[in-house]
Amino acid sequence: MSEPLLQVRDLVKTFGGRRVLGGVSFDVAPGEVLGLVGESGSGKSTTARCVTRLTRPDSGRVLLGGRDVLTAGRRELRALRADMQMVFQDPYSSLNPRMTVAELVGEPLLVHGLEPDRRRRRERAAELLETVGMSAGHLDRHPRSFSGGQRQRISIARALAVEPRLLICDEPVSSLDVSVQAQVLNLLRDLRERLGLSILFIAHDLAVVYYLCDRVAVMLDGELAEIGTREQIYGEPSHPYTRSLLDAVPVPDPALAKRRHTTA
Amino acid sequence: MSTDPLLRIRDLRVSYPAAGGMAEVVHGVDLDLAPGERVALVGESGSGKSVTARAVLRLDPDARLSGGIELEGVDLLGLPQRRMREIRGGRVGLVFQDPLASLNPVMTIGRQVMQPLVIRGVSRRVARRRAIELLERLGVRDAEHRVDDYPHQFSGGMRQRVVIAIAVIAEPALLIADEPTTALDVRVQARVLELLHELAAERGMSILLITHDLGIVAGFAERAVVMRHGRAVETGTVDQIYNAPRHDYTRALLAAVPRIGGDVTRPLAVIGAAGNAPEEEES
Numbered sequence: 001m002s003e004p005l006l007q008v009r010d011l012v013k014t015f016g017g018r019r020v021l022g023g024v025s026f027d028v029a030p031g032e033v034l035g036l037v038g039e040s041g042s043g044k045s046t047t048a049r050c051v052t053r054l055t056r057p058d059s060g061r062v063l064l065g066g067r068d069v070l071t072a073g074r075r076e077l078r079a080l081r082a083d084m085q086m087v088f089q090d091p092y093s094s095l096n097p098r099m100t101v102a103e104l105v106g107e108p109l110l111v112h113g114l115e116p117d118r119r120r121r122r123e124r125a126a127e128l129l130e131t132v133g134m135s136a137g138h139l140d141r142h143p144r145s146f147s148g149g150q151r152q153r154i155s156i157a158r159a160l161a162v163e164p165r166l167l168i169c170d171e172p173v174s175s176l177d178v179s180v181q182a183q184v185l186n187l188l189r190d191l192r193e194r195l196g197l198s199i200l201f202i203a204h205d206l207a208v209v210y211y212l213c214d215r216v217a218v219m220l221d222g223e224l225a226e227i228g229t230r231e232q233i234y235g236e237p238s239h240p241y242t243r244s245l246l247d248a249v250p251v252p253d254p255a256l257a258k259r260r261h262t263t264a
Numbered sequence: 265m266s267t268d269p270l271l272r273i274r275d276l277r278v279s280y281p282a283a284g285g286m287a288e289v290v291h292g293v294d295l296d297l298a299p300g301e302r303v304a305l306v307g308e309s310g311s312g313k314s315v316t317a318r319a320v321l322r323l324d325p326d327a328r329l330s331g332g333i334e335l336e337g338v339d340l341l342g343l344p345q346r347r348m349r350e351i352r353g354g355r356v357g358l359v360f361q362d363p364l365a366s367l368n369p370v371m372t373i374g375r376q377v378m379q380p381l382v383i384r385g386v387s388r389r390v391a392r393r394r395a396i397e398l399l400e401r402l403g404v405r406d407a408e409h410r411v412d413d414y415p416h417q418f419s420g421g422m423r424q425r426v427v428i429a430i431a432v433i434a435e436p437a438l439l440i441a442d443e444p445t446t447a448l449d450v451r452v453q454a455r456v457l458e459l460l461h462e463l464a465a466e467r468g469m470s471i472l473l474i475t476h477d478l479g480i481v482a483g484f485a486e487r488a489v490v491m492r493h494g495r496a497v498e499t500g501t502v503d504q505i506y507n508a509p510r511h512d513y514t515r516a517l518l519a520a521v522p523r524i525g526g527d528v529t530r531p532l533a534v535i536g537a538a539g540n541a542p543e544e545e546e547s
Contacts, residue, residue, distance in 0.1 A: 039449040039450070039451070040420075040449055177308035177309050177476065178308060178476065178478070178517060178520050178521055179308060179516070179517065179520050179534065179535035181520070182520040182521075182522075182532035182533065182534055182535075183534055185522065185532055186531040186532055186534065189531065190531075204449065204450065206450070206524060207479075207521070207522045207523055207524050207526075208522050210522065210523075210524045210525075210526070210528070211522035211523075211526070211528055211532070212522075212528075230528075234524055234525070244451060245450060245451065246524070247454075248450045248451040248453065248454035249450060249479070249524065250450075250453075250454070250457075250477060250479030250480045250482070250483055251479055251482060251483065251523070251524070252478040252479045252481075252482050252506065252518065252521050252523065253482055253506060253523075254482045254483070254502045254503050254506050254507075255503075255507075256482075257482045257483030258483075260483070
């Protein structure tokens, strides 16, 4: 196996005396999609926030491309954050409603000092829109005039602007309709292939994770219950918790659902 | 159908005030629900599934309704408001997605569950006992004491059980459940759906389930109505709809859902890909 792009070691985090992360460790290889699944309160989002240092863990290590994220100085942290961009669940609240698409997608280029020229930023924004399957004709529109799926594409275009190696997606499709969800999943899958992106994909929907992720980590009460390849986790889960999660997933197949009812 | 339907909807149209007049959002929906039957209204946002369900109980004062809605032979559209209020929480129970929004934060759980009985003249003592029994039936442990707690002292899954208790305590003939498990974790969701299923079977209660989740429908409903853009595009048994969908949209919707064990090497099917306008602006 090649050198991991992201190495997370023994993350511990306590909020008000409650231990929300109790020593979380995993790697993400270059070009790999790792799914992080679990129920609400299991620590998935806190893990993502600690990895990007939006939240400071009490202890542990996070290395991105061998560089230490948690001890990085301000300037180095900025560079590291350009290398790992986040996409959030709610495409309604994560985009500033007063900015145009050109400004939203171009902003990271400005913030990271990569493209000071306004016209060139706009050109780059147009290219990025194209990357996520949207037309440059949308550049001067505001977020409110887009549907949820289009807003999520804009969020992804914005995250891609600084050419990160790692995308951290926190429930990126859970507020979207089935048909729109399919488009965004296809886009992420395609970006990973075309750009060799690594993705840390946080989700509660096990079928979505099955579709997109090479490996899966199952979180329970702030710890990893187990981690393994898609085939291991879905085919031969070793932890009873994983099994109980899989048993509870509704299946879009009446015959299968009935069989499950009678054997449960 | 041999028996008379419990609920009979004919050519239901729903309009809301909009700039420059009324905008119709449901364009003529038909639906029959037999006693004891579980039917799902399934669709994406903007399909009109919730609007249709809310129209049954005339929950939106702004909405203009036309067509026919009959419950146990009674025309609901012609009913005075006072009678309508008796039906809500009486013959028809309601469960919404967000249990916190449906519960009064400053009233004990017990009082809220008792209320539908108390306003129908049942004594407090009897109502309280029945509330405790029902909460116990729904898996609320130590219900005897927990009835004196407030909603914030309950977890999300337990709150939804409380909401279900309020909806069914007056023994309705029909339960309308609008995305009842969407806010819940998958294992809690499975348990709540199982409870609804059991309640329906024990009491011969019909359920109209509104959901976007095709997985839930397959395991829960006997029949389904697939809605899109305010129309019922396909109605059938779940076996027919999942195994032999007749409408293109139903087929596309089923193909767009990722499945455990499904093909991960190919892109998911995208609805309207050929027309290159897969997304429509939502209002």
